């Protein structure tokens with residue numbers, strides 16, 4: 001059975017789209033057939049991060065309007081043909097599509113793809129409801145900030161209320177030095193509030209911005225950056241492999257980090 | 268002739284399920300969604316849904332007055348325009364073509380089958396007033412809208428057919444509309460659709476799109492997606508001072524910009540040549556290609 005996973009957060013700008021692009025690409029690299037679905041109608045970005053903007057001919061709305069078939073709207077990735085993007089319409093509001101229509105799109109995709117990643121918009125209104133309508137699993141993306149974690153918590157509650165039980169966490173943009181200086185919430189702090197299984201931790205990495213501007217997900221880099229490795233690890237865990245959490249701690253070892261590592265909880 | 272043919276050619280289906288890219292490692296497939304049970308029933312029951320996808324807010328002058336035509340009700344349209352979009356479109360039309368809208372021209376609002384509440388009508392009125400255009404009368408085929416308008420103190424005419432006003436769809440189907448002139452920057456997310464030629468005095472930014480049944484002129488930088496001859500007219504052209512589009516479409520042809528942009532931009536023209544979309548320097552295009560397109564020549 002295909003896995004239908006929504007990437008969501010509540011708060012905007014925490015890295016949902018970045019995660020969707022990288023996870024989708026990493027899964028495709030691993031031989032999975034992956035469809036990434038941009039559910040952020042009106043503020044679509046996923047095509048940009050994947051470098052596919054200029055190849056879009058039809059969008060999900062055209063499919064729903066009967067202007068084209070679903071396969072005609074899918075944009076295949078040249079670099080990684082296992083990956084296809086279903087683009088959102090840029091010129092419409094989030095209200096222009098209904099949950100029931102989203103379900104029909106996703107249902108058709110399951111006939112061909114075994115991973116369907118849905119990039120949800122920020123907020124908890126119509127766009128969010130559309131993006132979760134067909135999902136069977138969710139990945140909550142949050143940054144180690146009070147406000148992002150608060151919103152993530154709210155969203156987890158909404159997902160549970162919508163019968164999406166398999167909810168896992170990705171903590172993005174962690175800065176180990178700040179955590180060490182107690183200026184940033186640690187992985188443990190975040191998990192303490194959200195109490196859902198951790199799928200991975202992505203460090204704050206300026207390579208992310210470089211890759212965004214190039215339209216090339218990090219996981220395609222020849223020599224993987226730290227964030228690139230972290231995304232690859234997340235994709236492996238998603239496929240059921242046991243991959244230990246990356247060691248993001250800063251080199252200067254003090255007694256406490258060593259102690260923590262001994263117990264296997266270092267971030 | 269045309270110095271830059273490096274635009275990559277695409278047929279409409281290249282970016283779809285066909286393995287044109289090579290290396291597709293799973294079978295070519297056709298994927299369709301299940302039909303929407305609701306609308307298929309609805310469509311059958313309703314009086315012919317709006318079939319023209321190219322309708323947006325539109326001004327038309329007719330015998331000393333200005334007709335403001337609203338797009339059809341979103342429930343019945345294949346290309347629905349909701350209130351928020353409608354408001355934005357109207358704002359853009361009012362500010363983008365300002366110089367051509369004569370102040371104090373009475374405006375007749377043709378609301379068609381759209382549901383409008385009195386607050387929305389007042390909002391439209393306020394926008395028109397800002398452009399010094401008095402709202403004279405409202406035509407609607409929906410009782411509720413007519414009542415709302417009357418309650419808000421406007422003169423109303425409830426009509427079941429559009430009659431002579433705004434021509435109806437049938438009359439204007441064959442002929443294109445007058446060119447749409449927009450003096451504005453088209454930003455990301457803006458889509459302009461027009462049943463005729465579109466002229467933009469400003470930039471078309473990445474993320475914006477223009478769909479025109481006629482030609483498209485951008486007196487500025489073209490960086491979004493543009494579709495000329497959207498109804499299938501292969502003679503249509505796209506001209507820009509600075510041609511750097513995300514994607515160009517003319518009739519059924521699609522082209523993308525080359526990966527590495529040129530060092531300098533000059534005014535260029537895109538048109539359909541023997542092997543798809545071509546780009547030519549505007550200066551050279553005029554000399555080399557215009558004669559070939561004279562109406563006396565047979566068209567392909």
Ligand SMILES: Nc1ncnc2c1ncn2[C@@H]1O[C@H](COP(=O)(O)OP(=O)(O)O)[C@@H](O)[C@H]1O
Pocket residue numbers: 009011012013014015016017018019045122172173174202203204205206208209212227
């Ligand atoms: N791990 C990271 N390190 C550095 N910058 C990041 C990281 N993840 C995301 N960003 C940046 O954060 C911004 C928002 O990311 P995006 O994926 O668009 O978020 P969302 O989809 O949740 O709104 C982007 O500018 C992106 O480059």
Ligand SMILES: [Mg+2]
Pocket residue numbers: 016017040045119120121
């Ligand atoms: Mg996003």
